[in-house]
Amino acid sequence: xxxxxxxxxxxxxxxxxxxxxxxxxxxxxxxxxxxxxxxxxxxxxxxxxxxxxxxxxxxxxxxxxxxxxxxxxxxxxxxxxxxxxxxxxxxxxxxxxxxxxxxxxxxxxxxxxxxxxxxxxxxxxxxxxxxxxxxxxxxxxxxxxxxxxxxxxxxxxxxxxxxxxxxxxxxxxxxxxxxxxxxxxxxxxxxxxxxxxxxxxxxxxxxxxxxxxxxxxxxxxxxxxxxxxxxxxxxxxxxxxxxxxxxxxxxxxxxxxxxxxxxxxxxxxxxxxxxxxxxxxxxxxxxxxxxxxxxxxxxxxxxxxxxxxxxxxxxxxxxxxxxxxxxxxxxxxxxxxxxxxxxxxxxxxxxxxxxxxxxxxxxxxxxxxxxxxxxxxxxxxxxxxxxxxxxxxxxxxxxxxxxxxxxxxxxxxxxxxxxxxxxxxxxxxxxxxxxxxxxxxxxxxxxxxxxxxxxxxxxxxxxxxxxxxxxxxxxxx
Amino acid sequence: xxxxxxxxxxxxxxxxxxxxxxxxxxxxxxxxxxxxxxxxxxxxxxxxxxxxxxxxxxxxxxxxxxxxxxxxxxxxxxxxxxxxxxxxxxxxxxxxxxxxxxxxxxxxxxxxxxxxxxxxxx
Numbered sequence: 129x130x131x132x133x134x135x136x137x138x139x140x141x142x143x144x145x146x147x148x149x150x151x152x153x154x155x156x157x158x159x160x161x162x163x164x165x166x167x168x169x170x171x172x173x174x175x176x177x178x179x180x181x182x183x184x185x186x187x188x189x190x191x192x193x194x195x196x197x198x199x200x201x202x203x204x205x206x207x208x209x210x211x212x213x214x215x216x217x218x219x220x221x222x223x224x225x226x227x228x229x230x231x232x233x234x235x236x237x238x239x240x241x242x243x244x245x246x247x248x249x250x251x252x253x254x255x256x257x258x259x260x261x262x263x264x265x266x267x268x269x270x271x272x273x274x275x276x277x278x279x280x281x282x283x284x285x286x287x288x289x290x291x292x293x294x295x296x297x298x299x300x301x302x303x304x305x306x307x308x309x310x311x312x313x314x315x316x317x318x319x320x321x322x323x324x325x326x327x328x329x330x331x332x333x334x335x336x337x338x339x340x341x342x343x344x345x346x347x348x349x350x351x352x353x354x355x356x357x358x359x360x361x362x363x364x365x366x367x368x369x370x371x372x373x374x375x376x377x378x379x380x381x382x383x384x385x386x387x388x389x390x391x392x393x394x395x396x397x398x399x400x401x402x403x404x405x406x407x408x409x410x411x412x413x414x415x416x417x418x419x420x421x422x423x424x425x426x427x428x429x430x431x432x433x434x435x436x437x438x439x440x441x442x443x444x445x446x447x448x449x450x451x452x453x454x455x456x457x458x459x460x461x462x463x464x465x466x467x468x469x470x471x472x473x474x475x476x477x478x479x480x481x482x483x484x485x486x487x488x489x490x491x492x493x494x495x496x497x498x499x500x501x502x503x504x505x506x507x508x509x510x511x512x513x514x515x516x517x518x519x520x521x522x523x524x525x526x527x528x529x530x531x532x533x534x535x536x537x538x539x540x541x542x543x544x545x546x547x548x549x550x551x552x553x554x555x556x557x558x559x560x561x562x563x564x565x566x567x568x569x570x571x572x573x574x575x576x577x578x579x580x581x582x583x584x585x586x587x588x589x590x591x592x593x594x595x596x597x598x599x600x601x602x603x604x605x
Numbered sequence: 606x607x608x609x610x611x612x613x614x615x616x617x618x619x620x621x622x623x624x625x626x627x628x629x630x631x632x633x634x635x636x637x638x639x640x641x642x643x644x645x646x647x648x649x650x651x652x653x654x655x656x657x658x659x660x661x662x663x664x665x666x667x668x669x670x671x672x673x674x675x676x677x678x679x680x681x682x683x684x685x686x687x688x689x690x691x692x693x694x695x696x697x698x699x700x701x702x703x704x705x706x707x708x709x710x711x712x713x714x715x716x717x718x719x720x721x722x723x724x725x726x727x
Contacts, residue, residue: 135720136670164667
């Protein structure tokens with residue numbers, strides 16, 4: 129008799145090496161997110177049916193865009209809403225594989241509404257998991273087509289109204305009204321019993337595909353504690369008390385037992401025929417990488433990275449504002465992960481005397497690192513002779529390279545001393561102005577009062593800048 | 606406790622302290638730890654006794670590998686195969702709260718939440 133243990137499914141990678149940063153152990157989802165639970169149920173079913181090796185997981189845009197970090201299966205990342213179309217192509221080319229389309233409500237019910245309807249109507253032999261949390265979670269909690277009447281989101285701050293936005297869409301009912309789908313069920317992830325029901329539905333959906341029955345659609349009412357501004361247990365209670373009343377649970381259609389298995393290989397093109405038709409069997413195109421060498425930089429390319437909330441993006445905006453007033457060409461683009469909490473953020477700033485081609489900074493002349501993962505991640509990208517400024521109060525390591533200028537700044541300590549942790553970025557700006565010669569302190573001091581919208585904070589910010597400036601001058605000697 | 610035949614082990618580095626397992630546990634043997642893990646979360650922790658091995662916390666948890674439940678600990682304990690010596694061995698719990706045990710064959714510490722690295726006889 130084998131030992132009964134419930135633990136991490138073999139359907140997941142042991143550690144998530146594809147995930148950037150130093151945290152390779154946890155998923156990127158917020159604490160209490162329903163995605164993790166559904167991931168577990170799917171991975172468990174795939175492993176138990178012995179099809180994990182043979183599974184191709186298609187994830188479009190949404191928090192689950194990074195499903196490929198976790199599933200030890202074939203993974204394809206599709207354009208927003210287009211997972212059913214991509215899954216159609218994959219299933220037709222590889223009819224023996226298990227193709228799963230994993231979509232959120234913003235993805236499936238809004239931008240991908242067309243794709244899912246037609247994939248369902250064609251009866252493609254795929255399994256679709258539709259994660260419905262009544263909100264756009266990844267982008268910060270905007271209204272989704274499934275948002276309830278009266279529900280407050282960032283784009284419906286007074287609650288969704290019938291007059292403006294209409295009723296929430298019940299996708300499972302729409303799919304069930306079509307002829308082709310063989311199995312449509314709505315489940316929820318709210319308590320032990322409902323998670324058990326969801327587990328059964330997930331297994332049914334995958335089994336249907338193994339038995340070549342046709343299109344299966346499982347809608348999963350799931351939590352978004354961050355978007356709903358609740359704790360995880362509160363979010364589960366909200367599903368039970370409110371969400372489920374608008375989206376009734378149950379099997380909406382099940383004709384899997386009545387239909388004959390499909391013969392999917394019938395229309396399959398002969399091997400090699402497609403690649404011949406599109407000219408891919410010709411000699412492969414070679415890329416010339418020698419031309420990609422960087423020219424020595426005269427102008428500044430700055431990368432600023434840290435946690436969301438540290439003022440990383442603002443510091444970039446200020447730098448470009450200052451550059452603009454110094455009559456330079458400037459560009460600023462932000463880049464941040466889909467995580468709402470605990471995520472990293474960075475921005476790219478270019479200051480140049482010539483017009484700027486691309487705003488992307490891949491090899492910065494100056495790196496400003498405000499947390500340890502950022503320093504570790506971007507240290508190697510800095511050009512030879514470039515500078516790294518880091519918040520030495522928060523980062524307990526030092527850059528390992530010797531061909532760069534290293535400027536440790538106890539920015540958070542100085543900011544705390546001045547009475548506001550959030551001005552540590554201004555301290556860093558001061559050091560940068562004091563240390564280097566591409567920022568004119570006089571211009572900065574004139575520009576800062578213009579950019580700060582909160583009048584009462586100008587004084588403390590100028591103080592922080594002055595402290596940084598002095599420190600920067602000290603360090604440059 | 607008559608039904609306390611299971612064992613739950615939390616991988617503190619994977620746990621995000623969302624509380625779902627604690628709310629779900631029918632016998633109330635999980636709590637949030639006072640300490641933080643390296644990612645800044647307060648992880649869930651086993652009280653150290655009373656787990657029935659029902660597995661409800663495993664399905665309540667959103668993290669793939671944060672919770673491991675040994676449904677019948679006595680059986681798992683006997684069926685353990687030593688990783689270093691590759692021989693059948695026996696596990697003795699040293700710290701139930703942290704999910705630590707020692708292997709009888711090699712004397713080394715075994716982290717019970719590290720389920721995917723452990724082997725048991727079929």
